[in-house]
Amino acid sequence: MKEKSHVEDIDRSIYDFRDEEKDAYRINAGLTPEIVEKLSKEKHDPAWMELFRLQSLQIYNQMPVPDWGPSIEGLNMDQIVTYVRPNTKMQAKWSDVPEDIKNTFERLGIPEAERKSLAGVGAQYDSELVYHNVREEVAAQGVVYTDMESALNGEYADMVRKHFMKLVKPNDHKFAALHGAVWSGGSFVYVPKGVSVEIPLQSYFRLNAPGAGQFEHTLIIVDEGADLHFIEGCSAPKYNVANLHAGCVELFVGKNARLRYSTIENWSKNMYNLNTKRALVEEGGTIEWVSGSFGSHVSYLYPMSILKGKGAKMEFTGITFAGKGQNLDTGAKVVHSAPDTSSYMNTRSISKDGGISTFRSSVVVTKEAKNAKSAVSCQSLMLDSISRSDTIPAMDIRTKDANIGHEAKIGSISDEAVFYLMSRGMSEEDARACIVSGFADNVSKELPLEYAVEMNNLIRLEMKGSIG
Numbered sequence: 001m002k003e004k005s006h007v008e009d010i011d012r013s014i015y016d017f018r019d020e021e022k023d024a025y026r027i028n029a030g031l032t033p034e035i036v037e038k039l040s041k042e043k044h045d046p047a048w049m050e051l052f053r054l055q056s057l058q059i060y061n062q063m064p065v066p067d068w069g070p071s072i073e074g075l076n077m078d079q080i081v082t083y084v085r086p087n088t089k090m091q092a093k094w095s096d097v098p099e100d101i102k103n104t105f106e107r108l109g110i111p112e113a114e115r116k117s118l119a120g121v122g123a124q125y126d127s128e129l130v131y132h133n134v135r136e137e138v139a140a141q142g143v144v145y146t147d148m149e150s151a152l153n154g155e156y157a158d159m160v161r162k163h164f165m166k167l168v169k170p171n172d173h174k175f176a177a178l179h180g181a182v183w184s185g186g187s188f189v190y191v192p193k194g195v196s197v198e199i200p201l202q203s204y205f206r207l208n209a210p211g212a213g214q215f216e217h218t219l220i221i222v223d224e225g226a227d228l229h230f231i232e233g234c235s236a237p238k239y240n241v242a243n244l245h246a247g248c249v250e251l252f253v254g255k256n257a258r259l260r261y262s263t264i265e266n267w268s269k270n271m272y273n274l275n276t277k278r279a280l281v282e283e284g285g286t287i288e289w290v291s292g293s294f295g296s297h298v299s300y301l302y303p304m305s306i307l308k309g310k311g312a313k314m315e316f317t318g319i320t321f322a323g324k325g326q327n328l329d330t331g332a333k334v335v336h337s338a339p340d341t342s343s344y345m346n347t348r349s350i351s352k353d354g355g356i357s358t359f360r361s362s363v364v365v366t367k368e369a370k371n372a373k374s375a376v377s378c379q380s381l382m383l384d385s386i387s388r389s390d391t392i393p394a395m396d397i398r399t400k401d402a403n404i405g406h407e408a409k410i411g412s413i414s415d416e417a418v419f420y421l422m423s424r425g426m427s428e429e430d431a432r433a434c435i436v437s438g439f440a441d442n443v444s445k446e447l448p449l450e451y452a453v454e455m456n457n458l459i460r461l462e463m464k465g466s467i468g
Helices: 033-042 047-062 099-108 110-117 148-153 157-163 174-182 415-423 428-444 450-461
Strands: 120-125 128-134 144-147 187-191 201-206 217-222 227-235 243-245 248-253 258-266 271-274 276-281 286-293 298-301 304-307 313-322 327-336 342-351 356-365 372-382 388-397 402-412
Touching: 033 047, 033 174, 047 174, 144 148, 148 157, 148 187, 148 217, 157 217, 174 276, 187 227, 217 227, 217 258, 248 258, 248 286, 258 276, 276 286, 276 313, 286 298, 286 327, 304 313, 313 327, 313 356, 327 342, 327 372, 342 356, 342 388, 342 428, 356 372, 356 402, 372 388, 372 428, 388 402, 415 428
Parallel strands: 120 201, 187 217, 201 227, 217 248, 227 258, 243 271, 248 276, 258 286, 271 298, 276 304, 286 313, 298 327, 304 327, 313 342, 327 356, 342 372, 356 388, 372 402
Antiparallel strands: 120 128, 144 187
16 A cells, blocks of 8 residues: 555545435425424324424524534525435335445445444434344344334333433523424434343434435433443535534433443534533443544534432543544533542544644532542644644532542644654654554544544554645
């Protein structure tokens, strides 16, 4: 393989292909009560969900647009299509999925990943799941993995109603309210008490339609003593009109349970990624986040963990790559509301070609959280003089009986380090590439998904050559 002579942006050729539009149904652009009611009827919602949608729309109309982060002036909701149904029903057999959609996911590596290393797969195309399958041995353990609509209208309807948007409420912020009004698709997972799912479950979200939004809802309940690794991947081809992603993830981690939630997000650079993720962790439970943010024009993404029970734990590992035309505002939040809870955030961000990377962290320790421990470590590397990186930590500590630490490093590649490596026999290009690769390695090695190999190669291997 020929060595590269400069730092490339992520090779998006695997993601930027697009299919001819053959939607079976596309709702009108814009956001009105009539559009929400029509969407609700298309989804065959129960009465309570239709009312919930309309109430969320009212909240959306009353709430201001966030003004503290990157500008989203280029996003015009009057031009966003909130629901696009592909020309197929959900299939349980891969061979039954239409050829054009199947080819899309084949090129992204979904079936191969399923065959090799996954316990179950859900594949969403635009606003609906088109494929869903769970291994028999996993289903035999009582594990439920299905699409949200089936869960909403099936035997788990009461469980869905009890948990749906109880962690992320519509009045949290404007785009949570938008999600409550127009959500569609997504996954429902329930892992019974004491069950350990040995191999991961995965959902993949592909947005093909230009000028559309994707609003999938993921609801995962891991019962007492259970264990699960869930993987989420997202991508979209590039268009010259704005696309919107405003999904929602709600995670409920039971007593002494463990959930690892991994995300690879590689949206195209016309995407506004305004996603909301939140976990509630009971006594002795553990939530682990692994987050890779590589795409989108603008991102607002801060997974939040509420450590509700004694001894609950949270770990967040994240990496962000902001290239030309990207303003990625990412980070994590944690609330310690019980004794002996602990949290650790470890992030890396890389910016180049004028890209802007901002890390925001929020650590809240209530007066009840005696003996809480929290450590935040964020490191940023700028590869040229026109890029930018900022760190904005916030800490609200209400008890003296806590151990809290924060470390932030922002810088460029050290000439002294380059000189040292050159003195050991490396070329300047190899020295610079080695430094960048080493900077990201402890985070990038956590990223799963075989179809994300190109991203991993970028971070760990392909930063070869002159920088700056």
